[in-house]
Amino acid sequence: MRKLQPMAGRKQFDVDEALRRAMHVFWRWGYSEASVDRLTDGTGLNRSSLYGTFGDKSALFQKSLERYAQTYHPLYSEALCAPHASPSAVIAAYLQVTLNRIADPTVPDGCLLTMSATQLPALDTKAQTLVHTMIDTLRTMLTQALLTAGATSQEAADLALCTLATNKSLAVLSRAGFPPKDLTTVAAAAARIPH
């Protein structure tokens, strides 16, 4: 059977772009509802290419999580490493990264990491560990930045936790359909916690 478009000796698609699209499918649907059919539709690849390139569904999910970290953690890192006059400014800068991501129309609602955290029982051991590691990384980054901004050790620990919590809540509210204005209100209030 003949094809209008040529076949291949080498890959006929952009692996990185395909991974980005697969990540979006997991992001939008969550691990369980991200069927292989939805992944093939979302990436444009067929089953053979998907399995041949990324391995099974769980491996693709882990690669998507890593890709998520590689994409967004640098943004948080940049925001946190900039000089801040106070812990409040650190929190505001961090949450602004989240708000910007949520406002990005080319990306699904919510947050892949938060989605995955709520569905931990559905993930295999490696994916669970990866989720925990990613959360810990963000928590550490926040704590360090808060210390640098002049917070005491206790304040930094507490505020890092609360900022992480606010981040999660923004993801949930976003997925629940709350308007951007409400998300901004929540983020602004979180930055007013310390005195």
Add this chain to the structure above:
Amino acid sequence: MRKLQPMAGRKQFDVDEALRRAMHVFWRWGYSEASVDRLTDGTGLNRSSLYGTFGDKSALFQKSLERYAQTYHPLYSEALCAPHASPSAVIAAYLQVTLNRIADPTVPDGCLLTMSATQLPALDTKAQTLVHTMIDTLRTMLTQALLTAGATSQEAADLALCTLATNKSLAVLSRAGFPPKDLTTVAAAAARIPH
């Protein structure tokens, strides 16, 4: 739940208790991962009794959501309707209900409503509407209580939103495995937002 004598002419199980257990299965696993097998295991009923009593999976899920509301909304209502000296006290009382529920070892981690909100795309229209309605109900209850406690209209709206957000974040953190101490810290910080 079941008798040694196998059959029956009338129901051989407590319908309300079965619904409570089904609710726990949805609560722990989320809608997608709550397979009928897990529901039969969790309730002790077999497929026939489950379908004959509650209808299909979506109907059972909706009944579980309603059961959740009937169980916990009164607790929030009680906490909110008690006299409070300040908006902060209202927030603390509300979040304490959530902390108590999360601390309850007989119940899954997190919050069925939050779980469902993050998985809205996987739910059918009626379930989606039900989730939105339940969230709106809680939001309205909070706003009213905050107004009663002396908040201005704007304050009440903002604080109700932020308290709802904190509630969601507690659910996510709980499912992510954060210890109760961390949840208490987050709730306490949320009650310190207003001045």
Add this chain to the structure above:
DNA sequence: GACATCTTGGATCGATCGTTCCATGACCGG
């Protein structure tokens, strides 16, 4: 030009999904 290598599309696998059906047997009104 021929062969080895690799990707692609599509068929197909067994398992599990939600759902339905049916034989069985206990109950209740006659």
Add this chain to the structure above:
DNA sequence: CCGGTCATGGAACGATCGATCCAAGATGTC
């Protein structure tokens, strides 16, 4: 005491799940 009603257990349904396999075709090397 008998027949209608209904819950139960379990088999079985078609659909979809994740995953694998294979023929077809394009490429690079010889």
